[in-house]
Amino acid sequence: MSSPVPGNAPTGEILSPSQLNTLARDLLEGAFPLVWVEGELSGVARPSSGHLYFCLKDARAQVRCAMFKPKSTWLKFVPREGMKVLARGRLTLYEARGEYQMVLDHMEEAGEGALRRAFEELKARLQAEGLFAPERKRPLPAYVRRLAVITSPTGAAVRDVLSVLGRRFALVEVEVLPVQVQGATAAAQIVQMLRRAAGSARYDAILLARGGGSLEDLWAFNDEALARAIAASEVPVVSAIGHETDFSLSDFAADLRAPTPSAAAELLVPHAEDLRRRLSALEQRLVALQRQKLRQSAQRADRAALRLQALRPQARLQLLARRQAEALRRLRGAWQRRAERDRSQLRELARSLSAISPLATVARGYSILQREDGRVVRQVADVAPGDRVDARVSDGVVKLQVS
Numbered sequence: 001m002s003s004p005v006p007g008n009a010p011t012g013e014i015l016s017p018s019q020l021n022t023l024a025r026d027l028l029e030g031a032f033p034l035v036w037v038e039g040e041l042s043g044v045a046r047p048s049s050g051h052l053y054f055c056l057k058d059a060r061a062q063v064r065c066a067m068f069k070p071k072s073t074w075l076k077f078v079p080r081e082g083m084k085v086l087a088r089g090r091l092t093l094y095e096a097r098g099e100y101q102m103v104l105d106h107m108e109e110a111g112e113g114a115l116r117r118a119f120e121e122l123k124a125r126l127q128a129e130g131l132f133a134p135e136r137k138r139p140l141p142a143y144v145r146r147l148a149v150i151t152s153p154t155g156a157a158v159r160d161v162l163s164v165l166g167r168r169f170a171l172v173e174v175e176v177l178p179v180q181v182q183g184a185t186a187a188a189q190i191v192q193m194l195r196r197a198a199g200s201a202r203y204d205a206i207l208l209a210r211g212g213g214s215l216e217d218l219w220a221f222n223d224e225a226l227a228r229a230i231a232a233s234e235v236p237v238v239s240a241i242g243h244e245t246d247f248s249l250s251d252f253a254a255d256l257r258a259p260t261p262s263a264a265a266e267l268l269v270p271h272a273e274d275l276r277r278r279l280s281a282l283e284q285r286l287v288a289l290q291r292q293k294l295r296q297s298a299q300r301a302d303r304a305a306l307r308l309q310a311l312r313p314q315a316r317l318q319l320l321a322r323r324q325a326e327a328l329r330r331l332r333g334a335w336q337r338r339a340e341r342d343r344s345q346l347r348e349l350a351r352s353l354s355a356i357s358p359l360a361t362v363a364r365g366y367s368i369l370q371r372e373d374g375r376v377v378r379q380v381a382d383v384a385p386g387d388r389v390d391a392r393v394s395d396g397v398v399k400l401q402v403s
Helices: 017-031 110-128 156-168 186-199 224-232 249-253 261-268 272-311 314-352 358-363
Strands: 035-045 052-057 062-067 084-094 099-109 146-151 173-178 205-210 237-241 368-371 388-393 396-401
Touching: 017 084, 035 062, 062 084, 084 110, 099 110, 110 224, 110 249, 146 156, 146 186, 156 173, 156 205, 156 261, 173 186, 186 205, 186 224, 205 261, 224 249, 237 249, 237 261, 272 314
Parallel strands: 062 099, 146 173, 146 205, 205 237
Antiparallel strands: 035 052, 035 084, 052 062, 084 099, 368 388, 388 396
16 A cells, blocks of 8 residues: 655545445435435335335436335335335435435325325315214115216216116116216216206205226315215215225215115115015004904994893893894904905005096996986986986086986
8 A cells, every 4th residue: 555645645534434424424314304205116126134125216316215124014005116106214325335325214106195195184174174074964765766876877886786776676766977987077077967966856865986996096086076065965965986995085975975886776775575574564464453443343342232231121132132243243254354355455456447447438338327416326216207317428428317
């Protein structure tokens, strides 16, 4: 090793490379606070140690980064070459090689992270206003007769909803109101359609539906104007956006949040078989009430017979008792026949209305005789000579007099 050139000897402290790098590291770490950097991943490497090494770059520069275990194992995504990320860390210098780098403590996908922060900020603000308060939510009607489904007319969500509704309760009227559910203009379309549906007074409930996707795909349903339109709707709104783990501002503002579009359809309508069982139970209850009234009538008749027996001679009482017993048997038979006839008539009423229509009878060439007081003449004894009657035929009324 050569000696310093005479006359040029250093006058200050002479540093070793390690001392110089230590000073540079201290200077970097002291001068820079925690910083956020957005860039593209390059040279991603994860050795067996579990640490994560890569570069963050843009079009003109790059910076080396390290993310040590366990923070590297807490990431919610798999870092891949070319992925845009948002990273937080401190500037430092790796003394062994004299390389400037960032040591990260947090990293997220760039687009997703920005949207997630905007979502949380808007959610907190609307929640503070009381827009999501449970007490302002409206109950759904017990039976939805007409349902508006605001969704894409070609997506899987609308097919799932229509399939479930058709299987469970085909009597419900469903109207699909088509909108875009993704893209820059989707939120405005959904708001306009929701306001039109709510203001039409046509629907018992409104369903907002969309299939799954990323936070960016579902972003139209995190629009502030849409959340306010849902809260202002006079018609109950059900929100079914994405999958069970997806939450949007529409879900929080709606009167009911369903985990999926199919689940929303099941919540909105009853199952037809359940209704049939309920109607059957009501019919059985009606029959039981009729039987109870019959028993009460029989008991009153028995009490009346006892009173008669106490007030009349024995022979007359026996006669009256026999008559009463016979009348009671006829009454019971009449009640039973009447109950059976009523049930039969209820079943056949819809099919027999047109067949027994008096107008249909008249149209076949018959006529209907009515007295002046409107009662129908059914037999000769219903009229007397000199009475005036009306004969109703297919095209009018003929005035007649009985001779």
